[in-house]
Structure formats: structure tokens, C-alpha cells
Amino acid sequence: MTTRRPRGAERATRLPSRSYDPPMIHAADLRLQYPTRSDPTLQGVSFTVDDGETLGVVGAVESGKTSLSMALAGFAPTVTGGTLDGELQVAGADPREDDDDTRLGMVFEDYSSQLTQVHVVDEVMVPLLSRGLGREAARERASEVLDRVRLSGYEDRRTWELSGGEQQRVAIAAALAMDAEALVFDTATRALDPAGREEVSNIVSSLRGEKPLVLTVTDPAELVGLCDRVLVLNDGEREAFGPAEEILRDADLLDRVGVRPPTPLRAARRLGMDASPITVGEFSNAVADGARMSRGLTDTGTSELSVEGASGSDTDLIDGPEANEAEPTKPAVDGGATADGGEKPLLSVEDLRFSYREEPAIDGIDLSVEAGEVHALVGGNGAGKSTLVELIVGLLDPDEGEIRIDGEPTAGRTAAAVGETVALSFQNPDEQLSKRTVEEEIRFPLEERQYDRGWLPFGGEQRYDDSYIDERVEAARERTGLGEDLLDEDPTFLPQGYRRLAAIASAIAPDPDVVILDEPAAGLDAEGYDLMEEAIAHLADDGKAVLVIEHDMDFVSEVSDRVTLLSDGTVAARGPPSTVFDASRWDELRAEHIRPPRAAELAECLDVRALTLDSLVDRAGGAMEVHE
Structure with missing residues (x-):
């Protein structure tokens, strides 16, 4: 039975809502077959979501999470093509047959693709105007939901000038404006920095209980405290469905489906x-x-577990002594000096x-990256990371200062010329991949450089023959761990981790001296995470200078030799990870919207x-029956 809620005076600018006795979302034996795939993407998936309930959906990359979201929103198979069999009801209607967009709103991972208007208020008003609401009422409703997502006063801001977290909140506001009966957040925080993730999580938390919410994630830690039940997908099938408290604590289950259990759970298991x-x-x-614990602390030499300084809060952790000896690292260096005082750095x-419009974006930065070094560049939105990279690769010209690649200044060189020795791999691999096969993708930059044509559209002097291209393709494949x-x-149909590796293989195929990786760990599942760590280690072993721009400090602590923290276009800290992430600096890091490595927080306990x-287990003397 479907009933409409009366619209009172206080709801004058809101769209009508409904209430239902059955589950708000009901799916039974869902089977989704895309025309380009040989196997179904969803295979017999069943679940329900009650009114006011929040469902978390977790699974590895390509497990079917986004396809499930698209089916709930009515985009699959209507927009994507293919067939969708089984029972599906969303707010009392089958989305395959009903195009009422007030039943379910969707927030995508790629927030920028959802934003089409110049000003923030227009972005939120457009869907309201398209449904016949007057401009005055639409603006009132837009201001109401912008206040809900903590963007009051942003109405006349340009959307492209906002941070990633702010843009995602605008997308959420547009979805909320329609007063949909249910909301789906499809990996909506995967492309955000920690501050952006926290902003979106706070909004989700504020919406809990009001309407059904579906949150799809690759990292189950993102669901902690936010959902009532969890659906676990594995290769398009339902692996588990039950209370969040049970599923998020089941390390064996999460391992089995290829996602990393929350770090505290992994640590507790390994420590016995x-x-x-x-x-x-x-x-x-x-x-x-x-x-x-299975053994006592090796640091103390006793069999008793030290709990001195332990805290019951996620953030109220004590500052410990200097941690410079906590991890083996290369000697700390500053500016352009090398670690051993020998060869000059490659970068x-x-x-x-x-400056942009007379506003300093980069203000007196010094940086060096040596051959064989992995150097992480970290900082919040607006810190200057992207601008610095654009300057290094030649997309921007500095107002002052100098950039050298292998000792040679880049001043006066085009971006194409700089690209001969500096490779850049974007956060979104789909912005780089354009060929029909992975091999064609890797060969492409080599074939583009095979002839020195000058201004000629064809011909020119041959730099190397096809056999060299074959050798470099094979070398790039091996170094990134891509199977033959x-x-x-x-590459379009590969899991995201493999797409990103294919993009990196294409970037390093011409054998550059410097490799810049933008957010290489973003959104990866357990397999992709491990493959990326190995690929970066191989690049360093080959003598490349590797610059990693990353928001995941767990990943940074695993792969980097040195870390540079940027703040407002300046260097706020530099040194080995043990120095930059020392407990004495945690307040400073959090002020820059950077969370310390989770293992470091656990170590303080x-x-x-x-x-x-790994180092936590070694130092705490925990059980070594590791579940990889």
C-alpha cells in the first residue's frame, strides 16, 4: 500500500514523500548481464533495506558494487544496456519500469562528473526547476539543503573552485534537494582526501534513521559506525549479509573476498x-x-603486556618519544642535498x-628526489601538491626558482620535452587509457617517440627500432607485475588496480628518470594495494626517482623513504616517515587534515x-601466523 504524506506549510518547498510498510528496498535473485561480458556481473543477489536503515555494501574492485547501485537507481540496464532479471522494488516501484527520480537519489564516486553548472546554487536548483518548482521556491530549497551539508554561504561560489570534499557535498545537496525516498552513495569517498571523507561521513551520519541509505565501499573501515547491516559481494555473488557488528569483525570473511579488514582487527589477529x-x-x-597476547613485548624483554599510556579514544593518543629509530629509513636530507653527499638528485x-591571480600557490619550495628513492608528497587540499607537480612536468612556468631533471634546468623546455625524462601517472587511470589492448597502451608512448620528426607530420630520423619497443614493453610489463x-x-574492462598498473606501465615504458604517481593507492582492494606496493619497489630498484602524491598515510609509511608535508604552498615538514609521523607531530598533521598511519596509533596503545x-608485530612480539 502506497500513501502520500500531506504537504504542510513548513514543507512548501519540498517535494512529496511516501511511507511504506514493506522494506523500502527489496531485491531477490538479481542477475545482471552486460552485453560486453561473458559472465553475469550480478549473480543471484538478494537483500532488503528497511525504512531508516543504513546498508553497507563491501567487496573488492569489480565485485559488483557499482553495478548494484546502478540497478537500484534504474541506470542498469536502461542506460548501460544488458538484462536485469529477478525481483527489485525501490520505494514501492520497480526502477526498471518507473522513472520517478524522487524514489532514489545517487551520489557517485566521480563527483566532478555530476557537476554541470557554474555556480553552486544553480547545481542544486536545476533538478528542482526541471520538475516544475518555481525559481523562488527552488532557491529556498537549495539554500536549505546547502545548509544541511554545511555549505551555507556557498551559493554563488563557482563549482570548480571548490575542494574535492566541497564538490562532493554539492553533489550530495543536489541529491537531497529532490527529497528522494532513499539514497545511494557509490564509493562516494574514494577520490577524497581525509578531510573530504570526514565531511561526507558526517553528512551520512546525520542522515541515518531519516531514510534508507546504501553505502558501497572497498575499504570496510569506512563503514564502522555508519551502517546497520552489511552486504558482502564476491564476484557478483552474495557472500554474506548480516549485522554490521558481526561482518566487520570477521577478518577471515573480509580476507576471503579480497578486501583488507580494519587495521586494528588485523593487528589484533596477528598479535594473538x-x-x-x-x-x-x-x-x-x-x-x-x-x-x-601469544607472546610478550620484545621491546621490554618481559612477558607482560605494557598498557602504560593506553587511551580509549580514537584520537586522544599520547605523544611518545622521538620515533626516529622506529623504522629503517634512508638518512634524512633537506632541500637539494643528497643523502650521502654524493651524486646530484635526479629531481x-x-x-x-x-602565484595564481597574485595569490601565492607555491612559496619558496625546495625538494629533491634521488635515484632509487621513493619520496612522498603529502598535504591537505590547497596545500600546493597539484600545482607543484604541474610545474615539475612543465604544464606551468614558475615565477621564480629552478627545476632540474638529472642536473639540467627545465626552463625553456616544453611539457613534451620534459616528458622525455619525467613520467606522470594520473589518479584516474581512465584519463590516460585510450587503446584497445594493454599492449597497445604500453607501446603507444614508445611509438610516438620512435621518430624525431621535428615539425614534420611524418617521416624523420628513427631513434630506435621495433625490437627496442618490444624490449621496453616487456620490461614495463614485468616491473608493474602485469601478467602476459x-x-x-x-584495459577498459580490467579491475581498477590493473587499469592503474597498465597506465603506469605505459608511463614508464620510455624509461624516464623521474616517475610521478598521483594517488596510486586510491580505491584499491587488497590485491591492487599489494601489486602497487610491489610496482613502486621495482621502480626504485631500477634507479628511478619516484615522487608519490598520496592521502593514504598507511600506504605512504609502507613505500616511502622520505616524506615532504606541504601547507599553504610551503614545506611544513620533511624527513623520513618516522620523523614526519612521530607522535609529537600528530596535532600538526591533523591540523593539515592528515591522519597518522593507523599502525602508529595502535603502536601508541x-x-x-x-x-x-609488520613493524608493530615485530616490536610487540605478536603471533606470526599472518593471514595475508
């Missing part, structure tokens, strides 16, 4: 603790309660300055110093 914590606070409480930036069987695959899970 008899607790199953999923937050730093729970881990700290378990330590304080004397949770059993050096000296007193670089650049993937060379003939269309145990009164040891560690940045990675």
Missing part, C-alpha cells in the same frame, strides 16, 4: 589477542583490559614560487614505536 577491535579506541580498550626544486595474459585484454603493521 583474543579481542576483535575495529577502531583504534577499541584496540586501546582491549589492551587496557589485558587482552591475551631537484630550488626556491620555487608560483593481460596484454591482449581491453602498546607503548612501542612503529609505522607499519
